[in-house]
Amino acid sequence: MEIYKLNNDHHYKNITGIDAPTITQFHDFKGQELSKAWITPQFDLLEHVATLSTEKKSDRSKLADFDLRCYGNILIVKSKYNKLFAGLAIEFLPVKIVSLDEEFSFINVLTIVAAINFTGLDYKQSMDMLKSDNINFDKAAITGNHLFRDKKIINFYYCTGHFKKIIEDNQLKGLHLKKAGIAS
Template sequence: MTIYKIEADHTYKHISAKEETTIHQFRDFKGQPLTGIWKTPRFQLLENVTPVKSEKNSEQAKSNGFDARNYGNMLFIKKEFDHLFSLPNVELLPVAIESGEPNFSFLNVLNAIEAIDFSNLDYQQSMKMLKSNNIRFISENIGELEIFRDKKLINFYYCTDAFKTLFEINDIKGLKFEEVGKTL
């Protein structure tokens, strides 16, 4: 099975947290359920936040019509697509993006798993595998999951063809899928 890393499509505008504390709270999210403690974070388009003129100009030239965004270790999707992501290992939580953007949901992928096979690899070999986009994934641990996070590389979202196809069929814009490996 082919595995993809989910990344931001840089032809669309980026978002940024409205407050520094918003970013810090996401550092602790490592696959645990958040429903009981969730406070809706607020984001806005980077062009409205950045004081750097060249960055602001660059962002203004990008397309505004995104349906999904990847921001650090967070993955957002327009609320209108929530019904497509009612997966057993996904918790959908509200997120506000200002500047006229519709409401979004944070896809909190639950239960980070040991997905990448680092067995019999030293540090240098592990890094070489990751950089080469020839990552070995453990099929038994992934099972039927369509989207997942690895315990060791928690900041990245990985998915299968089924998840990627869901985006393509529904013409959801704002993310790209980079093929990074196969399951063993």
């Protein structure tokens, strides 16, 4: 079974947290439910908050009509698409992108599993594998989980062909799904 890593499609505008606590709070999210204590974080388009004029200029030429964006452990989707992901082990929590009128949701992935098989690899071999598109995923650990994060390498989102098909069938824009490896 092929596994894909979620990356941003760089044809679309980037977002960033308006303040440091917005971004740093996401580092503590490791698959736990968050709805009871959720305070809606605010983001904006990078071009509106960037301090470097080169960042502002390069982002202005990008498209703003994205449906999904992924930044490390932050995955957002236009709220009108939440229903497409019914049945996945996730919860949707509101986020605000101040420059955009659309409503967005943070996709809190509740599936954190030991998905990457590091058995028999030393540190260098592990790093080489992670940099390649030939990561060895543990099929038993991810069976039934179509969108997940790895327990050790938690900053990235991975998906199966099922999730990829949802994205493609609905022509959702803003993500680039790159083959990361095989689950065996």
